[in-house]
Amino acid sequence: MEQIIEEIKKEMQRAVTKFPTWPTDPVHASAVVTEESGELAQSVLECIYEPHKSSKADVRAEAIQTATMAIRFLLSMDKYEFKKSEEHTQN
16 A cells, blocks of 8 residues: 555656646546546457557556546545636537
8 A cells, every 4th residue: 555655756757847836616627637547448358359558557547647636625524616617608
């Protein structure tokens, strides 16, 4: 467990250096987490059905990235603006 936490910390440093800002809108912030989760799912599926495209190491890396983005989401809970977005009608 300690090794996983250390990997997440390292990924957090890398991610914050590369992308120092984070959305204030929780919908956009959750989309970042969802995008990473989608990459994890894709990596798992490729590892199973197209093993030449992915490995357990790739799956692990995607899981670490997903966990990192989930933590970034949680770290901003007090900064989110939970308000309704502007809407428009469609014809």
